[in-house]
Amino acid sequence: MNDHSTIFAPASGFGRAAVAVVRLSGPACAAALLALAGPLPPPRRLSLRSLRDPVDGSVLDKALICWMPGPKTFSGEDMAELHLHGGAAVRSGVLRVLSSLPGCRAAEAGAFTRRAVLNGRLDLTEAEGIADLIEAETEAQRRQALRQLDGALGRQVEAWREAGLTCLAAAEAALDFADEGDVDDAALDAALLGRVAGLRTEIAAALADGRRGERLRDGFTVVLAGAPNVGKSTLLNALSRRDAAIVSDRPGTTRDAIEVRLDLGGLPVLLVDTAGLRETADVVEAEGIARTRQRIAQADLVLLLADTGEAEASGFPDVPVLRIRTKVDLSDTASAGSEDVGISARTGRGLDALLRLIQDRAESALGSGDAVVTRERHRAALVRCLGHLDRVLAAADGALPEMISEDLRLAVRALGEISGRVGVEDVLDRLFSSFCIGK
Numbered sequence: 001m002n003d004h005s006t007i008f009a010p011a012s013g014f015g016r017a018a019v020a021v022v023r024l025s026g027p028a029c030a031a032a033l034l035a036l037a038g039p040l041p042p043p044r045r046l047s048l049r050s051l052r053d054p055v056d057g058s059v060l061d062k063a064l065i066c067w068m069p070g071p072k073t074f075s076g077e078d079m080a081e082l083h084l085h086g087g088a089a090v091r092s093g094v095l096r097v098l099s100s101l102p103g104c105r106a107a108e109a110g111a112f113t114r115r116a117v118l119n120g121r122l123d124l125t126e127a128e129g130i131a132d133l134i135e136a137e138t139e140a141q142r143r144q145a146l147r148q149l150d151g152a153l154g155r156q157v158e159a160w161r162e163a164g165l166t167c168l169a170a171a172e173a174a175l176d177f178a179d180e181g182d183v184d185d186a187a188l189d190a191a192l193l194g195r196v197a198g199l200r201t202e203i204a205a206a207l208a209d210g211r212r213g214e215r216l217r218d219g220f221t222v223v224l225a226g227a228p229n230v231g232k233s234t235l236l237n238a239l240s241r242r243d244a245a246i247v248s249d250r251p252g253t254t255r256d257a258i259e260v261r262l263d264l265g266g267l268p269v270l271l272v273d274t275a276g277l278r279e280t281a282d283v284v285e286a287e288g289i290a291r292t293r294q295r296i297a298q299a300d301l302v303l304l305l306a307d308t309g310e311a312e313a314s315g316f317p318d319v320p321v322l323r324i325r326t327k328v329d330l331s332d333t334a335s336a337g338s339e340d341v342g343i344s345a346r347t348g349r350g351l352d353a354l355l356r357l358i359q360d361r362a363e364s365a366l367g368s369g370d371a372v373v374t375r376e377r378h379r380a381a382l383v384r385c386l387g388h389l390d391r392v393l394a395a396a397d398g399a400l401p402e403m404i405s406e407d408l409r410l411a412v413r414a415l416g417e418i419s420g421r422v423g424v425e426d427v428l429d430r431l432f433s434s435f436c437i438g439k
Contacts, residue, residue, distance in 0.1 A: 006032065007107035007115075008098045009438035010091060017086030022094060023438055025112055028103040029078040033067055035101055036060075036082075036094075040067050046083065053097050060097065061090045075112050076119030110432025113439055117420060124420030125154040128375060131435060132217060139266030143369035144216055156206070156372055157418045163199045164385075164412040167192055171405045193393060196408075200389040203382055206372045213371030214379070215300065219261065219268035220362040223295050226305035228276030231326035231345055235305065236260060236273040238345040239355070257295055264359040267366055272299070301361050303354075322357060378418050385414040 006026025012019065024032060033040055035054040041047035044066065051060040064083035073079040084090050098104050113130055116122045122130075129149030136142040147153075170192050224232040237243055240260040258273040272295055275288035296302055301320050307327045322340045329344035341357060343350035373379050388411035392404050416422040 004103075006104045007111050008032075008095070008104055009107035009111070010095070011081070011438040012086075014088075016088065020084045020086040020091045022082040022084060022091070022098070023112065024080040024082075024098070024104075025073075025075040025077050025107075025115060026103070027078060028101065029080040030067070030069075032098060032101050032104060033065060033080050036097065037063075037065050041065060043067055043069055051082065051084075051094060053093075055097075055100075060093050061085055071119070071121075074121065075115040076121040077115060107437060108432075109437050110435030110439060113435060114432045123151075123154045125157065125378075125418060126151055127420075127432075129153075130439065132374065134436065134439065135217075137261065138263045138268045140216055140366065140369040141268055144213065144371065144374060147369065148374055153372055153374065153378065154419050157415055160199060160203060160385075161412055161415040161419075161421075163195065164408060164415060167195050167199065168405065168408040168412055170195075171401065171408055196389055196392050200386060200393065203386055203389070207379065207382055207386070209371055209373060210365065211373075211379070212365065212367045213374035214376060216268070216366045216369060216371065217374060219270040220366055221270045221272060221295075221298065221300045222303060222358055223272045223274060223292075223299040223301070224303050224305060225274055225277060225292065225296055228278055230276070230305040230307045232273050232276070232305055233258075234345040235303075235324075235326065235343070236271055238348070238351060239271060257291060264355060264362060267359065267362045269358060269362055300365055301358065303358075320361065322354075322361075324354065381414045381417045385411045388414065 004027060006024060006028035008022060008024045011021040011023040030040060036051045037049040041049070046064040046066050049063060049065050051063050051065075052058060053060055061084050063085070066081045066083075068079040068081075070077045070079065082094060084094060095106070099106060110131075113122065113127050117124060117127050126149055129145050129147075132145035133142065133149060136145050224236060226232055236258065239262065257275075260271045260273075262269040262271060274292035274295055275285065277289060277292060280286050280289065296319060299319055301322065303324050304321050305324045305326050307325070307330075324340065325342040327344060327346075328342040328349060329347045341350050341353050343354055345351070373382065388407040391407045392411075395403065413422055
């Protein structure tokens with residue numbers, strides 16, 4: 001890594017708290033501790049010290065400090081932590097002094113994890129696991145993030161990459177050393193193609209997962225749809241147990257999508273209330289209806305609501321639909337017809353059954369956090385790899401050996417992009433821009 005500065009940042013949340021943690025990483029960590037707290041404590045042990053401003057010797061705080069010499073640290077560099085009292089004045093005073101020390105600067109978002117990647121302490125998939133763990137809101141999201149942080153994806157991709165390198169080595173040997181007695185021209189034929197086919201089968205199986213990993217990260221999207229005044233906003237409020245949407249008897253009250261996140265059995269579910277579907281001359285309402293149809297097309301599940309008769313589902317041919325009869329408390333007769341469940345958001349009737357149906361659909365679509373592929377970036381790289389392997393297999397009978405080798409090389413490169421072995425600068429910039437300061 002070329003950046004020789006020492007970075008520092010709060011590693012705990014802002015606001016008043018019992019303890020505020022400030023983290024440092026870089027070659028000036030030891031000098032910073034000496035300037036603030038005197039002689040270095042024993043490595044990796046918390047020691048109580050008075051922190052002083054090196055300019056005038058004034059006491060900043062009585063704090064626990066920890067000195068962690070590299071390279072066996074999170075970032076791979078010398079690191080230190082200051083466990084301060086959690087007042088805003090204490091924290092800002094210590095940060096002010098740190099910023100005045102030679103070679104020290106405030107860290108940007110994701111700087112510590114970025115250094116861990118660049119110094120070989122984490123691969124890119126593990127860093128993405130940290131980001132997902134920070135953002136996890138449900139149990140399934142937490143499990144998936146921990147699996148990735150533990151290296152599940154990285155190990156699998158590295159195994160595929162090693163298999164690809166073996167195929168590439170055989171192809172290169174047959175190409176470059178065909179005149180040697182111990183290298184058979186057939187290395188470009190049956191044995192090599194068998195290994196390529198096996199690798200292709202494994203990667204294709206991982207891709208055929210219904211995008212469970214990406215969908216678990218983003219949440220299972222459930223769109224409430226139907227005509228105006230059938231109870232969509234009332235149902236949203238009832239399921240979220242708060243007044244998230246305005247409820248009115250006037251048709252067309254909801255003009256734009258309103259989103260509420262739920263945790264159903266540890267699975268993330270995004271409920272979306274939408275504008276009522278009808279013909280209208282109102283330009284603003286018409287735009288809301290157009291947006292409703294866009295959200296329906298992107299949904300994992302549509303709850304099609306109707307309070308009388310049967311809701312028309314012919315407009316949603318490619319989206320799973322549950323038909324919901326609303327306002328059953330106002331009906332003198334039991335609900336009948338093709339609806340999946342009858343509900344009353346006012347009395348609560350049928351809501352538990354509806355939540356069970358949604359949870360069952362979410363479990364079927366998302367799994368329990370055991371997906372291998374968790375980001376679109378991973379999937380795109382694996383699809384590119386698969387394309388190159390397909391070209392090797394399809395053109396094997398009459399392809400030039402040089403073309404086979406080139407496709408295998410590109411397949412290996414695509415796998416390397418997932419773990420961060422090649423072409424990662426743009427990926428790093430995008431990934432760490434979403435991190436919090438101090439991580």
